[in-house]
Amino acid sequence: MxxxxxxxxxxxxxxxxxxxxxSRFAWTLAAVVLSMFYGFVLVVAFNxxxxxxxxxxxxxxxxxxxxxxxxxxxxxxxxxVYVKRANTEFDSLTQEIVxxxxxxxx
Amino acid sequence: xxxxxxxxxxxxxxxxxLAADAVAQTEKQATNWHAIIMFCAFVVMTMGITYWAAxxxxxxxxxxxxxxxxxxxxxxxxxxxxxxxxATLLGLTAMVYxxxxxxxxxxxxxxxxxxxxxxxxxERLRNLGKFTFSDITAYRLDQGKVRTMAAISSLTVxxxxxxxxxxxxxxxxxxxxxxxxxxxIFVVGILMMVYVTFGGMVATTWVQIIKAxxxxxxxxxxxxxxxxxFGFSFSTLLEKATAVHKLGDKMMYPGALLKDPVTAIxxxxxxxxxxxxxxxxLMRFFTVTDAKEARKSVLYASGFVAYFFNVIFLMGLCGIxxxxxxxxxxxxxxxxxxxxxxxxxxxxxxxxxxxxNMLLGFLAAVAFAxxxxxxxxxxxxxxxxxxxxxxxxxxxxxxxSEATEIRVSKIATICLGFVAIVLGILFEKMNIxxxxxxxxxxxxxxxxxxxxxxxxxxxxTTKGALWGGYSGLISAVCFVLFSKSxxxxxxxxxxxxxxxxxxxxxxxxxxxxxxxxMSKSDxxxxxxxxxEAYEDQxxxxxxxxxxxxxxxx
Numbered sequence: 001m002x003x004x005x006x007x008x009x010x011x012x013x014x015x016x017x018x019x020x021x022x023s024r025f026a027w028t029l030a031a032v033v034l035s036m037f038y039g040f041v042l043v044v045a046f047n048x049x050x051x052x053x054x055x056x057x058x059x060x061x062x063x064x065x066x067x068x069x070x071x072x073x074x075x076x077x078x079x080x081v082y083v084k085r086a087n088t089e090f091d092s093l094t095q096e097i098v099x100x101x102x103x104x105x106x
Numbered sequence: 107x108x109x110x111x112x113x114x115x116x117x118x119x120x121x122x123x124l125a126a127d128a129v130a131q132t133e134k135q136a137t138n139w140h141a142i143i144m145f146c147a148f149v150v151m152t153m154g155i156t157y158w159a160a161x162x163x164x165x166x167x168x169x170x171x172x173x174x175x176x177x178x179x180x181x182x183x184x185x186x187x188x189x190x191x192x193a194t195l196l197g198l199t200a201m202v203y204x205x206x207x208x209x210x211x212x213x214x215x216x217x218x219x220x221x222x223x224x225x226x227x228x229e230r231l232r233n234l235g236k237f238t239f240s241d242i243t244a245y246r247l248d249q250g251k252v253r254t255m256a257a258i259s260s261l262t263v264x265x266x267x268x269x270x271x272x273x274x275x276x277x278x279x280x281x282x283x284x285x286x287x288x289x290x291i292f293v294v295g296i297l298m299m300v301y302v303t304f305g306g307m308v309a310t311t312w313v314q315i316i317k318a319x320x321x322x323x324x325x326x327x328x329x330x331x332x333x334x335x336f337g338f339s340f341s342t343l344l345e346k347a348t349a350v351h352k353l354g355d356k357m358m359y360p361g362a363l364l365k366d367p368v369t370a371i372x373x374x375x376x377x378x379x380x381x382x383x384x385x386x387x388l389m390r391f392f393t394v395t396d397a398k399e400a401r402k403s404v405l406y407a408s409g410f411v412a413y414f415f416n417v418i419f420l421m422g423l424c425g426i427x428x429x430x431x432x433x434x435x436x437x438x439x440x441x442x443x444x445x446x447x448x449x450x451x452x453x454x455x456x457x458x459x460x461x462x463n464m465l466l467g468f469l470a471a472v473a474f475a476x477x478x479x480x481x482x483x484x485x486x487x488x489x490x491x492x493x494x495x496x497x498x499x500x501x502x503x504x505x506x507s508e509a510t511e512i513r514v515s516k517i518a519t520i521c522l523g524f525v526a527i528v529l530g531i532l533f534e535k536m537n538i539x540x541x542x543x544x545x546x547x548x549x550x551x552x553x554x555x556x557x558x559x560x561x562x563x564x565x566x567t568t569k570g571a572l573w574g575g576y577s578g579l580i581s582a583v584c585f586v587l588f589s590k591s592x593x594x595x596x597x598x599x600x601x602x603x604x605x606x607x608x609x610x611x612x613x614x615x616x617x618x619x620x621x622x623x624m625s626k627s628d629x630x631x632x633x634x635x636x637x638e639a640y641e642d643q644x645x646x647x648x649x650x651x652x653x654x655x656x657x658x659x
Binding site for chain 1: 207210215218220222225341355359360361366370371398401404415646650
């Protein structure tokens with residue numbers, strides 16, 4: 001865990017690339033979830049009636065139920081998308097960075 | 107028979123939702139042998155696991171984090187188990203039953219924190235942490251002071267949560283099993299001590315996994331049997347339910363529970379970031395091998411939680427017709443009167459209606475197992491704050507041997523067990539509706555801001571962390587103390603000093619602001635070093651190089 005190892009990793013352009021790519025991806029997804037969720041909370045707070053409308057003519061299914069069900073599924077899909085990309089692309093990039101830092105060490 | 111204040115809804119997080127509903131009466135029911143036999147089977151199985159786990163629990167790493175050897179899938183189930191308490195099953199079903207759509211909104215609030223935890227926290231937690239989340243906050247700061255602060259707020263969260271769970275457990279068991287309140291408290295306290303002291307995190311994790319499977323299976327079965335009565339058609343169900351519900355079509359509109367925007371937003375914040383600051387949930391991230399498995403844990407956990415919430419929504423809606431229209435479940439047999447056993451019994455009555463006494467017994471045993479598992483997780487988190495943070499790092503300054511550290515954590519577990527029993531008995535007749543709200547408020551305002559800043563903000567110094575943590579802790583406690591649920595309902599004052607029930611929207615900004623201002627104003631040499639140390643911490647957080655692993659084996 002030497003500071004020198006960390007120094008070398010930090011100097012590796014791949015590290016900057018990893019950090020930039022992953023942060024952009026994670027923050028984009030987080031922004032999507034936060035804006036959808038708090039958008040929904042604001043609708044609940046300021047315009048609750050809009051959520052009670054039926055989805056179609058004569059249907060009992062309301063907009064609110066459909067929107068929530070969509071969010072449950074969509075948020076979970078986003079976690080799956082993140083895990084997929086992080087566990088393949090980002091992790092292999094990370095391994096390369098660590099390996100290269102080790103090589104320089106020798 | 108003695109009438110008592112029920113605190114069923116306090117069994118877990120959903121008490122926030124049901125705070126208004128919390129005061130109801132419960133009576134001791136006839137002894138339910140189906141439930142007792144099935145619960146005993148659960149205890150025998152988990153004791154077997156504890157015996158096996160005890161032989162594998164040798165090092166501190168085994169004790170606190172199961173040696174980091176839990177897989178992502180197992181950990182996902184265990185996290186889901188930690189998160190889905192008995193109140194999720196009972197309280198949220200009851201809420202859908204009485205309030206309709208509002209219950210579904212609450213469930214989304216409980217769920218939405220998980221993706222955020224994954225995107226912003228999971229891998230950094232795993233890469234930086236070892237046994238407790240204070241390992242992360244204290245990484246580059248003053249170990250003694252920061253760990254003491256983190257341990258105090260962790261223990262505060264654990265104690266409030268424990269009281270709520272213990273009192274709820276006593277009430278629930280009295281109701282479902284027909285046991286005495288005090289007997290129930292002792293059973294829960296002693297079983298918890300056995301699991302944690304002998305089996306450590308290995309046993310706690312497996313108890314959690316088994317219970318999560320039982321809960322998922324039980325809920326799904328009840329939901330299927332109930333839905334079959336409506337031909338598995340959601341629109342038939344909705345049509346019939348709105349036709350008989352006392353709210354009518356309004357049932358499917360957001361209603362009275364979230365009447366003002368401040369409460370709605372504050373609740374959303376508190377649930378989302380409170381989850382990300384609960385010590386027993388954070389601890390689960392250190393039980394897996396690496397960041398890869400940590401991410402998978404969240405994927406599985408959030409999948410199970412999302413699925414189960416939707417099952418509960420359906421159970422609540424089915425309950426409106428199957429339970430709400432059956433005089434058998436009402437006191438005196440009048441439909442629309444008081445439900446037998448109180449408002450939180452909808453899920454249990456539904457199980458009985460669709461599956462008879464066997465299914466009722468099973469679901470009751472699941473509810474008991476759930477409390478036991480959640481209490482064990484809490485006790486382990488509390489014990490590790492005492493033994494790892496306070497004893498090993500603050501008092502012994504890292505010089506304690508593994509054997510003594512484990513001994514201290516076992517003693518701490520036993521002490522916490524007795525504290526839980528005593529508090530459970532003391533608080534039996536009190537209205538403790540505020541306890542879980544307080545636990546989430548403290549977690550969101552004291553633990554979360556310092557934790558997230560230590561991972562993301564280079565400029566955080568010891569002074570900033572201490573001011574942020576303590577101000578968050580004190581303000582969250584004060585806001586709850588001065589709110590209606592304590593100041594008026596418990597202390598008997600006329601008017602609340604703080605007009606809202608949810609502290610997060612106010613206490614979190616205070617903590618962040620204090621942490622920022624005090625870090626910025628800290629010009630000491632030490633602060634300069636701490637800011638410089640962020641660079642190495644940052645590389646470790648990003649790459650996982652140097653992270654505590656399962657390498658001890």
